[in-house]
Amino acid sequence: xxxxxxxxxxxxxxxxxxxxxxxxxxxxxxxxxxxxxxxxxxxxxxxxxxxxxxxxxxxxxxxxxxxxxxxxxxxxxxxxxxxxxxxxxxxxxxxxxxxxxxxxxxxxxxxxxxxxxxxxxxxxxxxxxxxxxxxxxxxxxxxxxxxxxxxxxxxxxxxxxxxxxxxxxxxxxxxxxxxxxxxxxxxxxxxxxxxxxxxxxxxxxxxxxxxxxxxxxxxxxxxxxxxxxxxxxxxxxxxxxxxxxxxxxxxxxxxxxxxxxxxxxxxxxxxxxxxxxxxxxxxxx
Amino acid sequence: xxxxxxxxxxxxxxxxxxxxxxxxxxxxxxxxxxxxxxxxxxxxxxxxxxxxxxxxxxxxxxxxxxxxxxxxxxxxxxxxxxxxxxxxxxxxxxxxxxxxxxxxxxxxxxxxxxxxxxxxxxxxxxxxxxxxxxxxxxxxxxxxxxxxxxxxxxxxxxxxxxxxxxxxxxxxxxxxxxxxx
Numbered sequence: 001x002x003x004x005x006x007x008x009x010x011x012x013x014x015x016x017x018x019x020x021x022x023x024x025x026x027x028x029x030x031x032x033x034x035x036x037x038x039x040x041x042x043x044x045x046x047x048x049x050x051x052x053x054x055x056x057x058x059x060x061x062x063x064x065x066x067x068x069x070x071x072x073x074x075x076x077x078x079x080x081x082x083x084x085x086x087x088x089x090x091x092x093x094x095x096x097x098x099x100x101x102x103x104x105x106x107x108x109x110x111x112x113x114x115x116x117x118x119x120x121x122x123x124x125x126x127x128x129x130x131x132x133x134x135x136x137x138x139x140x141x142x143x144x145x146x147x148x149x150x151x152x153x154x155x156x157x158x159x160x161x162x163x164x165x166x167x168x169x170x171x172x173x174x175x176x177x178x179x180x181x182x183x184x185x186x187x188x189x190x191x192x193x194x195x196x197x198x199x200x201x202x203x204x205x206x207x208x209x210x211x212x213x214x215x216x217x218x219x220x221x222x223x224x225x226x227x228x229x230x231x232x233x234x235x236x237x238x239x240x241x242x243x244x245x246x247x248x249x250x251x252x253x254x255x256x257x258x259x260x261x262x263x264x265x266x267x268x269x270x271x272x273x274x275x276x277x278x279x280x281x282x283x284x285x
Numbered sequence: 286x287x288x289x290x291x292x293x294x295x296x297x298x299x300x301x302x303x304x305x306x307x308x309x310x311x312x313x314x315x316x317x318x319x320x321x322x323x324x325x326x327x328x329x330x331x332x333x334x335x336x337x338x339x340x341x342x343x344x345x346x347x348x349x350x351x352x353x354x355x356x357x358x359x360x361x362x363x364x365x366x367x368x369x370x371x372x373x374x375x376x377x378x379x380x381x382x383x384x385x386x387x388x389x390x391x392x393x394x395x396x397x398x399x400x401x402x403x404x405x406x407x408x409x410x411x412x413x414x415x416x417x418x419x420x421x422x423x424x425x426x427x428x429x430x431x432x433x434x435x436x437x438x439x440x441x442x443x444x445x446x447x448x449x450x451x452x453x454x455x456x457x458x459x460x461x462x463x464x465x466x
Contacts, residue, residue: 042368078361085364085422092424122421130363137358137366169291173347176300177307184301184308213317217328218449220314225305225335225450232301239293 016142021261022064023143027152029262033269034140040276041132045100046283047121049276050128056272057135064143071138086123093119100125101285150175151254168250176235184228191223291343299344302332303351310355317442326439327409329356330378331446334405337379338386338398338451345379352378364422374412381408395448402447403440410436 017023022030041053061068075082091113098104099118108115141149154171161167200219258266291299306329309315315329333352337345353375360366382405389397414428423431 038368074359075361081362085362088424088427089422092427093421097421126363126422130366133366141358164290166291169296170347173291173296173300173303174351176297177303177351180301180304181307181311184304185312188308188312188314215445217314217317218446221328221331221446222449222453226453228301228305229298229454232297235301236294236297239297244293 014142015145016066016070018065018143020064020143022060022139024261025265026256026258026262027144027148028155028256029258029266029269030140030144031149031152031156032266033273034136036269036273037136038133040273041129041136044129044276044280045125046280047100047125047128047285048283049280050125050132053132053276054128054135057132057139060139061135064139066138066142070142071134075134086127089126090115090119090123093122097122101283146178147175147254150178151252151256155256180228180231183231184224187227188220188224191220191227195219295340295344298340299336299347299351302336302344302348306330306332306348306352307355310352310359317438326435326442328439328442328446330375330405330409331402331443331450333375333379334382334402334443334447335450337381337383337405338401338447339454342380342383345383346376347379349375349378349380364417367416367420367422369420370413370416370422374409374416377412378405378408381405398448398451399444402444406440406443407436410439 037053037057041050044050044053061071097116097118099116099121102117102121105117106114107117107120144152150171153174154167157165157167157170200216306315309329309332315327317326317328329352330349333345333349336348350372353372356365356375357368357371360371365371382401385404386397386401389400410432414423414432417423418425418428
């Protein structure tokens with residue numbers, strides 16, 4: 001029966017209740033600091049900058065009280081792919097990459113394989129960046145409820161409404177989407193059971209027979225889409241019958257307010273990210 | 286009743302299609318095992334293509350963006366834990382699919398669907414691989430191999446699914462042969 005329980009192994013993006021400093025921050029603060037630090041990590045190429053980022057985000061994860069084992073447990077199924085990609089990166093990227101802060105040196109060459117200190121740096125920095133972003137997403141999604149996040153996104157998009165950005169509508173899209181995921185998951189389970197009871201095999205048939213696997217998937221996907229469209233039509237009708245119009249003049253049940261801690265966290269996050277970005281060409285290695 | 290750039294219909298359909306994309310990622314139903322190094326062909330971009338075909342470029346772009354954001358947030362591989370690889374190329378999937386569909390719709394509906402599925406898939410594959418090479422996650426040679434071995438099965442699968450889904454829905458919508466599924 002395990003095959004039918006679809007959302008059982010989802011760990012990423014789940015809210016872990018808690019009362020840490022990070023939990024109590026305003027969602028807007030968390031979203032902003034997340035954006036700042038993501039940018040800083042994305043554009044840092046040096047060992048030092050990424051090591052500093054790993055230490056800082058690790059500190060924040062410990063502060064938030066998220067168990068490290070919980071964060072890393074989601075990685076286990078992907079480990080073979082991570083290692084395979086890292087090896088490909090190490091072996092074949094050498095000739096194309098000038099290492100940051102070091103003179104390019106060839107460490108090993110044999111036929112097509114070309115390992116330089118640049119490719120070593122590339123692999124190590126990619127891994128460090130991966131860890132940083134893993135910690136950051138976990139900090140954002142495991143300490144904030146999804147409704148908190150969508151309210152935060154809406155509040156942050158509101159200033160752009162003057163430029164014609166439909167802030168309220170966009171956050172409504174996200175809210176409805178998140179609300180629909182469990183509904184559709186339930187529907188998918190029903191479809192799976194229905195097809196299985198008719199004798200359809202839902203196990204993958206091995207890699208070489210991907211066309212027949214795709215056909216099996218179509219047997220599940222097409223009804224899923226059609227059901228989703230039906231539900232969408234119902235919702236559209238219900239909303240139009242109630243004369244729903246978008247954001248302008250609409251008040252909200254939830255009011256977000258910045259506390260002192262938010263100003264401090266926002267300022268600290270911004271300054272730290274700016275420092276990393278400004279110094280990104282000055283780190284020793 | 287005055288509606289803004291995003292009508293109720295567009296809001297709801299963008300949301301529902303994004304929900305399907307998220308669900309396909311969570312349940313691993315969106316991955317079809319194929320005999321290539323990376324191991325899986327994806328069909329998670331199909332909702333973005335369908336959004337573009339059915340409701341236009343804005344909805345397609347929104348579905349693609351949400352799909353990209355989620356694949357970034359729950360990535361377990363370094364390459365996709367990079368917003369420039371995971372989010373940026375995905376925004377365009379629905380937009381290019383819509384352009385292809387709008388251009389060919391008058392010629393032949395089915396042809397337009399197949400071509401737009403192919404164009405949307407190619408946007409995803411080429412966009413992601415280009416960004417992966419630019420960001421140093423893949424050597425160009427490896428990217429070409431992945432592109433060729435993945436691109437083809439993904440195009441075939443995406444085209445089959447897009448035609449099947451849009452045809453099934455349109456038949457239901459127009460009331461001909463109301464098939465209970």
